[in-house]
Amino acid sequence: MKKVMLSLSALSISTLLLAGSALAADPAFPKAPSGNITLEVWSWVPGLDKTVASFEKAYPNIKIKILNLGGGPATYTKLQTAIKAGAGAPDVAQVEYGFLPAFADTGGLADLSKYGAGDYEEYFVPWTWGQVSPDGKAVYAIPQDTGPFAMVYRNDILKKYGVAVPKTWDEYAKAAATVKTKSKGTVKFGNFYSTFAPWFMALAWADGGQFFKRDGDGWIQNLNNASAKKVLNYWNGMIRRGEVGTLAGFSADYWNAAGAGKLATNMEAAWGPGGYAGSLGTKSAGMWRAAPLPQWTAGGSIKSGNWGGSSNVVTTQSKNPQAATLFALWLNLSSTAITADWNNGGLFPASDAGLALPALAVTSKNPSKFFGGQNISAVYAQASRGVNVNFEWAPWFPFVNDNYTKQIDRMLKGQLTPDQALDAWQAESLAYAKQNGFTVK
Amino acid sequence: MTTTNLDQPQTVKTAQAPRPPGRPRQGFSPLQWAALSLFCIYSLLPLWWVLTTMTKSNGQLYSTFGLWFTSPSNFAENVQILFTRDNGIFLRWLLNSILYAGVSAVGSMLFAAMGGYAFSKFRFRGSGPMFNIILATIMVPSTALALPIFLLMQKIGLINTYWAVILPSLVNPFGLYLMRLFWDAGFPTDLMEAARIDGASESKIFWQLGLPLVRGGLVTVALFSFVGAWNNFFLPLVVVNRDTLFPLTLGLSVWNQTSVSSGQDPIYTVIVLGALVSILPLIIAFLSLGRYWQGGLTSGATKG
Numbered sequence: 001m002k003k004v005m006l007s008l009s010a011l012s013i014s015t016l017l018l019a020g021s022a023l024a025a026d027p028a029f030p031k032a033p034s035g036n037i038t039l040e041v042w043s044w045v046p047g048l049d050k051t052v053a054s055f056e057k058a059y060p061n062i063k064i065k066i067l068n069l070g071g072g073p074a075t076y077t078k079l080q081t082a083i084k085a086g087a088g089a090p091d092v093a094q095v096e097y098g099f100l101p102a103f104a105d106t107g108g109l110a111d112l113s114k115y116g117a118g119d120y121e122e123y124f125v126p127w128t129w130g131q132v133s134p135d136g137k138a139v140y141a142i143p144q145d146t147g148p149f150a151m152v153y154r155n156d157i158l159k160k161y162g163v164a165v166p167k168t169w170d171e172y173a174k175a176a177a178t179v180k181t182k183s184k185g186t187v188k189f190g191n192f193y194s195t196f197a198p199w200f201m202a203l204a205w206a207d208g209g210q211f212f213k214r215d216g217d218g219w220i221q222n223l224n225n226a227s228a229k230k231v232l233n234y235w236n237g238m239i240r241r242g243e244v245g246t247l248a249g250f251s252a253d254y255w256n257a258a259g260a261g262k263l264a265t266n267m268e269a270a271w272g273p274g275g276y277a278g279s280l281g282t283k284s285a286g287m288w289r290a291a292p293l294p295q296w297t298a299g300g301s302i303k304s305g306n307w308g309g310s311s312n313v314v315t316t317q318s319k320n321p322q323a324a325t326l327f328a329l330w331l332n333l334s335s336t337a338i339t340a341d342w343n344n345g346g347l348f349p350a351s352d353a354g355l356a357l358p359a360l361a362v363t364s365k366n367p368s369k370f371f372g373g374q375n376i377s378a379v380y381a382q383a384s385r386g387v388n389v390n391f392e393w394a395p396w397f398p399f400v401n402d403n404y405t406k407q408i409d410r411m412l413k414g415q416l417t418p419d420q421a422l423d424a425w426q427a428e429s430l431a432y433a434k435q436n437g438f439t440v441k
Numbered sequence: 442m443t444t445t446n447l448d449q450p451q452t453v454k455t456a457q458a459p460r461p462p463g464r465p466r467q468g469f470s471p472l473q474w475a476a477l478s479l480f481c482i483y484s485l486l487p488l489w490w491v492l493t494t495m496t497k498s499n500g501q502l503y504s505t506f507g508l509w510f511t512s513p514s515n516f517a518e519n520v521q522i523l524f525t526r527d528n529g530i531f532l533r534w535l536l537n538s539i540l541y542a543g544v545s546a547v548g549s550m551l552f553a554a555m556g557g558y559a560f561s562k563f564r565f566r567g568s569g570p571m572f573n574i575i576l577a578t579i580m581v582p583s584t585a586l587a588l589p590i591f592l593l594m595q596k597i598g599l600i601n602t603y604w605a606v607i608l609p610s611l612v613n614p615f616g617l618y619l620m621r622l623f624w625d626a627g628f629p630t631d632l633m634e635a636a637r638i639d640g641a642s643e644s645k646i647f648w649q650l651g652l653p654l655v656r657g658g659l660v661t662v663a664l665f666s667f668v669g670a671w672n673n674f675f676l677p678l679v680v681v682n683r684d685t686l687f688p689l690t691l692g693l694s695v696w697n698q699t700s701v702s703s704g705q706d707p708i709y710t711v712i713v714l715g716a717l718v719s720i721l722p723l724i725i726a727f728l729s730l731g732r733y734w735q736g737g738l739t740s741g742a743t744k745g
Contacts, residue, residue, distance in 0.1 A: 074674075087592070
């Protein structure tokens with residue numbers, strides 16, 4: 001008996017080991033440079049100071065110092081100041097995709113293709129590489145986390161009003177009308193985040209919309225592209241009919257409505273569900289589910305867009321760009337780091353193999369637990385693989401972002417049609433970019 | 442106290458009589474009462490929100506009425522998180538802020554007093570243009586100075602030290618200007634010359650005879666500098682790279698941003714509690730020093 005137990009446990013250990021090594025199929029990282037090296041890293045990934053211990057163990061001659069400024073404008077101001085000053089910048093810094101072009105234009109970012117980063121393209125979900133290497137040659141960053149789009153919905157509310165989970169935007173609009181009628185207008189089927197340009201752009205992105213494109217030394221800006229017009233007209237229609245709300249994202253009003261069952265669905269990025277679990281607590285816990293983003297045409301492969309996410313740049317001020325590149329690759333491709341970042345901060349990986357890591361599929365913990373134990377990471381992994389590769393940002397995006405809010409506000413007040421709002425967005429942003437010395441058409 | 446000053450300047454001016462300054466001569470009319478009460482409520486409402494919110498959990502923040510307490514109270518737990526999160530670094534930030542603001546207040550007060558004294562009591566070559574240049578620097582916004590200060594600190598190797606935050610805060614051109622006015626009004630040149638004739642040394646005249654006479658000015662400058670350094674965000678943001686050197690402003694903002702950026706485990710109510718703790722020293726400073734401050738202002742006003 002005892003013998004059998006022993007052999008059994010030996011067997012299970014060996015299977016575990018096998019499984020472990022299969023899952024931990026990290027790529028072969030570049031060789032570390034010799035000598036004692038200290039890398040300064042500016043990042044707002046929670047718990048990163050502990051995660052890097054594994055790196056320091058694997059590469060004993062490299063020490064990592066972390067500065068966490070929490071992200072947001074202050075973080076960029078500090079990085080921008082150090083880059084402009086030509087001194088004091090870190091070796092590695094976390095930068096969101098949308099801000100990469102602005103930093104690349106300062107000349108402060110190292111081209112990582114010089115340090116062999118190009119060999120690692122195949123390990124990332126294709127669209128993420130498009131974000132860090134728009135021209136396919138120079139590599140300005142290593143992709144870190146992502147926010148592919150999917151639909152979150154209240155299972156109980158959809159059941160209550162007898163509507164199926166919509167697979168197309170056509171079905172979505174019909175379901176919205178049904179829920180409005182049956183609930184006598186008390187339940188909104190969806191919510192349009194009227195102050196988040198990247199949210200709207202992700203919806204157009206899913207339809208192949210492109211807003212910016214580098215053109216030689218200049219730029220092409222196309223904020224009023226066909227996809228953008230299609231998407232905005234679609235949502236404006238539902239808003240006018242009172243089927244969809246326009247509550248501000250992350251606001252108390254929004255969480256109140258979401259927790260009280262006054263909202264049936266919303267389009268959220270992969271990092272969104274963690275916020276639902278954190279902000280709603282016990283309210284409506286277990287009633288939410290996730291499903292693929294509704295599609296414009298039925299039956300094809302799932303297409304999606306992206307909202308948020310970030311990358312790791314290496315600055316030209318780094319004295320050890322080789323080691324810095326190695327660290328950025330390790331941080332975003334090793335299963336140890338990806339697992340830790342998911343557990344500590346809900347970072348949805350850009351690594352293709354990372355999407356299949358067991359930690360993401362754990363349903364007994366949030367965010368999946370809050371979503372009724374559904375493996376929502378699988379939904380978002382499918383979404384990420386369906387994100388269009390061709391999508392660029394421009395250095396003047398901060399202005400574009402603010403101007404969007406202004407034009408949409410005018411649209412919601414009925415002063416502009418959706419087409420007019422997008423045309424005004426394009427015109428005012430174009431004028432701003434030109435005023436600020438960009439060659440753009 | 443401030444409102445009486447604003448609304449009734451005449452009363453304050455004539456308050457050299459035994460009547461304690463700051464107390465109005467007669468009662469307010471009902472209309473004034475209503476307006477003042479409304480203004481009072483308007484100013485205190487955000488503080489009231491802070492007091493109610495700091496007793497809630499993050500979940501209760503969204504699910505309960507904003508301007509009233511809720512049960513069960515989460516206050517004890519918030520206090521615990523505030524002082525233990527990230528190995529209790531909040532306390533470190535609090536001490537850092539006290540150090541930064543304290544040294545800045547005392548230092549800039551002394552420098553302003555000395556500089557103001559020089560401009561007030563001595564005529565020297567170029568004193569006029571020099572004073573005007575100092576006045577002009579009041580107009581330069583501190584954000585514009587961040588990059589030069591950063592480069593300077595980098596050059597002399599003080600980046601990422603306490604000095605990088607403290608040294609720039611010691612210079613307070615407005616304080617110097619204010620101190621000159623106080624020296625002009627509070628320390629007559631005749632008195633200085635009399636002291637000289639009596640054989641007092643220059644340093645004795647400044648430290649022992651002069652300074653006590655401009656106490657109101659000193660406290661005013663110290664308070665201004667203390668508040669300025671306490672609220673300073675941009676300078677420490679740029680020149681400090683370790684969270685162990687953060688002041689409260691920077692630390693709380695990082696916690697807040699982390700809650701926004703990651704969305705997981707947000708601690709907004711803890712941050713609100715931290716914000717309240719962070720204004721307590723300011724309230725204490727004003728309550729304990731405000732008397733000198735007001736006295737100084739009125740004496741300056743009547744004599745100047």
